[in-house]
Each structure stands twice: as structure tokens, then as C-alpha cells.
Amino acid sequence: xxxxxxxxxYKIIEKRxxxxxxxxxxxxxxxxxxxxxxxxxxxxxLIQFQNNGVVDDSQLPKDRFSAERLKGxxxxxxxxxxxxxxxxxxxxxxxxxxxxxxxxxxLTFGAGSRLTVx
Amino acid sequence: GNSVTQMEGPVTLSEEAFLxxxxxxxxxxxxxxFWYVQYPGEGLQLLLKATKADDxxxxxxxxxxxxxxxxxxxxxxxxxxxxxxxxxxxxxxxRGGYNKLIFGAGTRLAVHP
Numbered sequence: 703x704x705x706x707x708x709x710x711x712y713k714i715i716e717k718r719x720x721x722x723x724x725x726x727x728x729x730x731x732x733x734x735x736x737x738x739x740x741x742x743x744x745x746x747x748l749i750q751f752q753n754n755g756v757v758d759d760s761q762l763p764k765d766r767f768s769a770e771r772l773k774g775x776x777x778x779x780x781x782x783x784x785x786x787x788x789x790x791x792x793x794x795x796x797x798x799x800x801x802x803x804x805x806x807x808x809l810t811f812g813a814g815s816r817l818t819v820x
Numbered sequence: 821g822n823s824v825t826q827m828e829g830p831v832t833l834s835e836e837a838f839l840x841x842x843x844x845x846x847x848x849x850x851x852x853x854f855w856y857v858q859y860p861g862e863g864l865q866l867l868l869k870a871t872k873a874d875d876x877x878x879x880x881x882x883x884x885x886x887x888x889x890x891x892x893x894x895x896x897x898x899x900x901x902x903x904x905x906x907x908x909x910x911x912x913x914x915r916g917g918y919n920k921l922i923f924g925a926g927t928r929l930a931v932h933p
Binding site for chain 2: 705706742743744745746747750758793795808809810811812813814
């Protein structure tokens with residue numbers, strides 16, 4: 703099966719500019735996640751969608767970050783305006799359902815989008 | 821709160837050496853535990869998992885045992901290969917509710933011929 707697709711792979715912007723990342727999950731996967739991975743740290747969940755509804759966005763900096771999942775398939779993550787500390791890899795993942803401990807609901811990650819803010 | 825602590829890297833080994841990467845966790849209740857691996861230029865891949873105490877997860881020669889008494893999930897492999905060079909992440913999923921994987925900081929492994 704095709705994996706999780708993300709684009710762009712790399713993006714360099716100036717601070718205060720805006721950027722958008724796109725994710726296409728595995729077909730049929732109801733749950734989609736955006737993680738932020740800062741260099742030297744483990745991934746941190748930003749937002750989780752179940753179909754096209756948000757189930758967890760507690761760690762999303764809502765003053766500058768926004769995300770949507772239209773029609774419960776593709777998703778976009780936007781940052782506006784960007785800050786230096788937003789430099790990170792943004793990982794998209796998907797799973798069949800919401801309970802990750804079930805064997806059927808293992809997260810599959812995309813290759814990530816690396817953002818550098820100058 | 822829930823957290824994962826991994827040994828700092830990088831870990832540098834010669835081919836065929838024994839590998840241990842330590843992972844301990846703090847969680848309410850009994851979480852599910854995971855090891856993910858990230859090869860250069862690729863996304864995270866699930867390596868193995870354990871969902872209850874004393875379970876042993878294994879895959880590709882790697883194994884880890886869920887130890888409730890020591891709140892640990894150490895990753896081991898008897899004989900590493902150059903192709904095992906990657907960053908390894910320990911993660912937990914708290915029991916109940918929608919999943920929210922909590923990751924450790926990652927441990928970089930470099931295996932030399």
C-alpha cells in the first residue's frame with residue numbers, strides 16, 4: 703500500500719512569513735496526526751483528527767498554527783507568522799482508528815517536512 | 821504526568837556487538853510501550869511494541885520486555901549490523917482515551933564495520 707505522503711520535503715522562510723504543509727494519509731485511515739520534531743527532541747503531537755473532526759489540539763499554538771482536514775482525507779498545517787523556534791520537522795501520521803495500542807491501529811508516519819526559519 | 825526517558829546518544833558500536841538502549845517511563849496506570857526507528861531521510865517506523873506487563877516485543881532481531889516493576893522497556897539486539905544505524909525512539913501510549921503517543925528524545929546509533 704502507498705505510504706503517508708507529505709510535501710514539501712524542505713522549506714526555508716524568513717521569520718514572520720507563512721508556510722503550509724500538506725499531508726495525504728493512507729487510504730482508509732480515519733485518524734490523522736501532526737507531530738512537531740525539534741532537532742534533538744522526540745516528536746510532539748500538535749493535533750489529531752478523527753475523520754474531519756479535531757480530537758486533540760491541546761499542544762497546538764493556536765495563535766499562529768492552524769490545521770484542517772477537509773472531507774476527512776488530506777490535511778494541511780499552516781504557520782502564520784513563523785517564528786525562529788518553529789524550525790523543526792513536521793511529521794504527519796495516520797492510523798485506522800484512534801486506539802494506538804491495538805494491532806490494527808499502529809501509526810504510519812510520512813517522511814516529514816523540514817522547516818527552517820531564518 | 822506521562823513521560824519517557826532514553827539514554828543519551830550517540831551510541832557507537834562495531835558490527836556484531838551487543839546493543840542495549842535504555843528506556844524508562846512515567847505514566848499513570850499501565851501504558852502500551854513502543855520502539856520506533858528513524859533511518860536517515862525516512863519517516864518513523866514501528867519497530868516493536870508491548871501492551872502489557874511482561875510482554876516481549878520483537879522484530880528484526882531486536883527485542884524489548886515491558887518491565888512494570890522497574891518501569892522500563894530497554895531495547896536489545898544481540899549482534900548489530902551497519903544497516904541498523906538510525907535513531908531509535910521509545911514511546912508510550914497512556915491507557916484509555918484517544919491515542920497520544922509520547923516519545924522520548926531519541927538515541928542515535930552508529931554501527932561501524
